[in-house]
Structure formats: structure tokens, C-alpha cells
Amino acid sequence: MHIHALQTLLDFAFFYPLAMSLIWMSGGLIYFFRWERTEPSRVKPPPLSSYPLVSLIVPCHNESEHVRETLTQLAKQTYPSFEIIAVNDGSTDDTGAQLDQLIKEIPELRVLHLAANRGKATGLRAAALAAKGDYLVCIDGDAMLDTYATHWLVMHMLDSPRVGAVTGNPRIRNRSTLLGRLQVGEFSSIIGLIKRAQRVYGRIFTVSGVISAFRKTALHDVGYWNTDMVTEDIDVSWRLQMRHWEIRYEPNALCWILMPETLRGLWRQRLRWAQGGSEVLLRYGLHLLRWRERRMWMVALEFVVSLAWSFDMAVIVLLWLIGLVVKLPPSLHVPTFIPQWNGVVLGMICMLQFLISLLIDRRYETRIGRNYYWMIWYPLVYWMLTTATSIVALPKAILKRRGTLAIWTSPDRGI
Template sequence: MNSHTLHTLLEFAFFYPLAMSLIWMSGGLIYFFRWERREPSRVKPPALPSYPLVSLIVPCHNESEHVRETLLQLAKQTYPCFEIIAVNDGSTDDTGEKLDQLMKEIPELRVLHLATNRGKATGLRAAALAAKGDFLVCVDGDALLDTYATHWLVMHMLESPRVGAVTGNPRIRNRSTLLGRLQVGEFSSIIGLIKRAQRVYGRIFTVSGVISAFRKAALHDVGYWNTDMVTEDIDVSWRLQMRHWEIRYEPNALCWILMPETLRGLWRQRLRWAQGGSETLLRYGPKLFRWRQRRMWMVALEYVVSLAWSFDMAVIVLLWLLGFVFQLPPSLHVPTFVPQWNGVVLGMICMLQFLISLMIDRRYEAGIGRNYYWMIWYPLVYWMLTTATSIVALPKAILKRKGTLAIWTSPDRGI
């Protein structure tokens, strides 16, 4: 490695997040002024031309603590025609008993019991096959769905027969720690803004696994959810769009979720996300070279470049640490990690991105701006986490044997 190579690594580490921030901000603002600005928010949605039956699906595994709250909230949907299907996926606690009890309280509820833990994708497949509705709204067993969410999601399905899925707007419920507060800003400025921009640019990387709606015919077209992918939401999103189904983002479809607030829980969650992205890229990447898949090229390219950035950062950090132990030649010497002018510029752009996203999202969550102060810590905590999980996840995805059932374990739900 010569000095020119090190200079290139350092420039890539700086210019990649800078360029992506500008892309996400511009795309998010275009989305806001084109679709979002004139829409009412948190009020009664516009009337629909019809109200077809919708199946609300809740896969559950050891959700005893949350499932009652989730289903009672789900039953409050203002949409006039729906059923609820809860899947007890081999729970070892009393989730199954609580679901059976809830059937006496919620007339719309049906429960499917799976004898063993077969994974979220298996539960979703079972519920989809049992569903009577042509549209499915899938919610996690610890999430609280806004009463108008189903209405907003179905609206897109009725607007165009090519819409195969709609992803909602997850909001963080727990924010008692620094990690919780950082995730409030992350879901707004990173995840929400990216989905807005990707909707503008043509393809969305993934629906949100915690709140998403599907056209049953589209799922049938692609073979429903794959049971051997660690993130079934990324996998089905790519397959739907590769079959030329459209995926949309609906910010009014709010869903309040619990997220990890410990480093261990956060690591496990982000490692699973990173592995799922790598698995999807490895499985479907070769098929994207076809001209018919050209609209997926930018999504795949952005993910590949983000992986390259993670490895680039790892090399820079390694060289910096080695400099404390060995006398490295000048061509390998990383002088400091203290922000210089480029770090200040990157930090200012990052905070501008947070500001824009929080100003947009205040339509959906009053007082969200108070979390802006904490976002100064986001690059330190989450960029390092993204780098580490991406590096660890790639070989895990490469070595994973195809066909291995992806079962789930109860995640960290915060404090």
C-alpha cells in the first residue's frame, strides 16, 4: 500500500457518507413537497372508493408480555372491514393461552398454533394461506398500530394494481436511555428519510418488517416469504420488485415499536439486519445483471458501496491502532481520528440531515425535536456499529447453507 492508496481510502471514508447524506436529503425533500406536504396527518384519512376485507397478521413467539396490548390496539382500527390472524409460533411461555383467551374478547381474531418454532417467515406464510382478505397487513407481536394505519396502507393498493407492498412508518416507544433516544432520530433521519428518497428514485431496499402491507396476489406471484432467509422482509422486497411489483412508503401509517436499549441487544439486531442484506445480495445479485432488472441496480450498488465503506473504515481504524504499536512507514500512517476540517463538514451535513428529517417528522410525532441534541452522538455509536456488523455479517452470509430454517429468538425490547 502506497501513500496514494491510503489517501484514496481516507477520501472514500469522507466522501461516501457526505454524498449519501446529500442524496437522502434531496430525495426526502422531493418526496415531502411532491406527496406529503398537502396530505393531512394524524387526522381522518380520505375516503376510499371501496373497503375490501383486510387480514391483519401478527406472528408471535414468546410475546406473553406484549401480545395482549398489541391485539387490543389492533382491534381498534377505524378501517371498517378486517380480520385478525395471530400465529403462535411454538412459544415456550403462555403466549398461546393468552391468544386463546383474547379470542373471547376480540370477535375478529383467529389464532393459529404451530407446534414448534419454525421462524417468522413460516408464521407469515401460514397466516397468509389462511387469510380471507386480498390485502395483508403484517405487524410484530410487540407493536402498537395507529388506528388509521390500515386505511392509509390500503389506499395505495386501491390506487394502482401494480402496488405489491406498502411499508409503514415505525416509531420508537422506548427512549429511556441514550441508545433509545438515538434510535428515535435514526428511524426519522436515517430510515424514514431513506425510504422517502428511495420511493422518489424508484426502488425501496426493504419494507419494514414490523409494519407492512402486501397484496396477496403479489405474494403468491413470488412464492410468499422464504423460510431460510434471516431477514424475510428484505428478501421479499427484492423478489417483489424483481418481478416488477411496486413498493411504496406511507409515513401516515404509524406503528409504535420497542427497540433494544443495550449494546448486546443492539449488536444482535444490527448483525441480523446486516447478515440479511448480505444474504439477499448474494442470492439475487447475479440475476440483477439482466437489463430487465435495471431499476434495481442503484439499490444493489448502494448496498455494495456501503459494504465497501465498512471495510474501508475497518482498514483505516486498524492502521491507526497499529500506529501505536509499530513504527509504520509514512505511506501507512494514519495520524489522528480527531475530527479535522473534513470531519467538521461531515458532522455539519449529518446534523443538517437530522434537522430536515425531524422537521418533516414533527407532523407525526409532537415534540420529536427534543431528541435533536442527542443525535450528535449518532456517528460515533452507529457508524462504528454498522462497520463492525457489516464485516462480521458478510462471511456469515457466505457460509450459511441454503435451505437452513431461519428461526427466531426473543429480541431485546429495551427498558
């Protein structure tokens, strides 16, 4: 009986990533052939029926090194009608002074100064309430928005009044280390492919907090961003879709971002992401049991199963480590972690997934294929990181007091 239990753990550890890779690949290919392949070149987006005012929102906290570059690039949008709202959220460096100076240089810019650090969600709410546009495009204070991105995002809003949000396509700027190169492949083969697949299958787990567009009436309908959630982007995505607003993915809306290139910085970032997912599941899980929320069931189920897989992997690793020190009974003995036939199969499927995603993404980066070599190391890094952060994040989410303000912390921005 116990032997069967251990075999079940091992089978689940193998078949879950295999099944998800197949789902992501099939969904990504369906998306590509249905929508992406027939789109015009990114540098010549299709004309729109109208060009309503769009408010470009940039929440900032201690962004003195990047804010000038970010806003200067943002002002180069080819979209003809926009304003820029930058929020200085209690910065302790000279971000506020730089923003005041930039007002003189960028006519479209307005600045809101918050006296204390109140968190990204508070800054977004303040800017949304001050915005003159019916559509909001939100980016981070260190991001570089492609000049055509606003055009591509607004296109979906005009296409259907049920579209409440559109998530863009983040691209990694810093690639000087192995971790940076691994994340280039990750955003392409994991995040980009997942969003394509989720768009095909009906619901998207989250918009990208670094680049996303919102219909203001949709935000008003759900009460804007919650200020007590670690990841405000996941939270607002779930609430919008639970109110039956549609979220779309637009790969042509490129946004160049900085990512952690140290293990400590990467750990902190992924722990926050994992905690944010657990928080929304704990807060809205019971609401999803209603029949009217059935289209969210697959998104929630995939997250629950991924959590179960992380704990499954932790049990297997723990049994293997204990077996190195003491002799365990056969029903608990994990003989080796050296890849056997199943490890080879998973590795081949992962490399196929990476290849498909990089071929699709060549539309946006012609030389992205050179990162394929580095991706052979990614499954090991990704699975270990996912397992560890999921296990640590769940109790943090359970123990967190509701209503606690989620304030800014300065992230690792890489090299």
C-alpha cells in the first residue's frame, strides 16, 4: 500500500509538468495560427476606428536611476492622443525632484506626489481617479514601453466593450548573467506561452503588472486595485474576470523591463508572486464554487494542482535526503535523483516547448534564438524555485492579516 503511495507521488511529479507543457504548447500554437500569424507587422499596426484619450500611468517609488529614461521613452508613443500621469509614492531619493523637472520637458506629463509610501496599488488608484482618459495603460517606473504599444492595447478595447483589460508582452532588458539569459527564455517559453494558451482556453491567470491596459469603467466596476494584496495585478485580474470582464493578451505590446540577476533578488520576487497567487485563491476560492464562475475553474484548478505538485516534490526530495543518512523501508525509499527515462522525456518535452516559443517570438526579437542554448538549465532552476517559493508562500498568505497595506520594497533590478 505504501509502495503504491510512493509511486503515486513519483507519477504525479512526472505527469503534471508533462501534461502542462503539452497544454501550453497546443494552446500557444492555436493562438499563433488563429490570431498572431495573420497580424500585420508590429511596426505598422492597423488603423483604429477612433483614437480616444489614453492615460499612461507610471507609479514610482525610489526610481531616480530609471524614471527619466522611462518617461522620455513613454512620451514617444505613436498613438496620437495621450496624457502621462506619474505618481511619486513617498520616494526617499530625488525621484520627486526629477519628476517636477520632467514636467517642463514633457508637455503631456502630470505628477502626483504622495507624502508617504502607500504601495503600488494606492498609487495606481490615485492616478486612475485623476485620469482624464477612459482607458489606462500602466507600466512600472523602470520599464521602457515600445512606441507602438498603446496602439496595440487600445485596439482590443475598441474591438469589444466586454474587454476590461489587456496584458502586454514584457521583454527582458538585462542579459549579462546566466540568470538574466534564463529569464529571457522564461518570459518567452513559460509566461508568453501560458498567456497565449490561457487566452485560447478562456481565462488568464493575471495581467502583467509591468505592462497592462484597463478600461476605466471595468476598474470602477470592481473597485479598482486592492491595497492589501501583495500582487495587485493577480488580484484585479481575478476580480475583473469574476465580474465577467474579458482579459486579452497582446504580444505586439512590447515593454522592456529589468529583472533580478541575483539569487536573492530572484527569490524575493518569485516568493512575492507565489504569495500573491495563494492570497487570491484563499480570498476568492469559495466564490469560485458558484456555477456562474465556472469559466474561472480551470485557472484556479491549475494553480491548486501546481501547489500540490510543489509539496509533492518537497516530500520526494525530503525522502531522498533522509535515505542518504538512514536506511528507509522500500515503501519510502527514493533511489536516485539522477534523471532516468522519465527525466529524459521531460527534458525533451521542455526543450521542444522552448523551441516552439522561441520560434513564435522571433516576430518580436529576431535574435532571440541564441538564448536556446542556455535554456537547457532552466527546468532544474525553475522547478526548484517554484517548489521552494510555493511552500514558503502558502503559510505566509494564510497568516497575513487582511487589510495590511502592501507597501513598496525596492527590487533587485539586475546588472
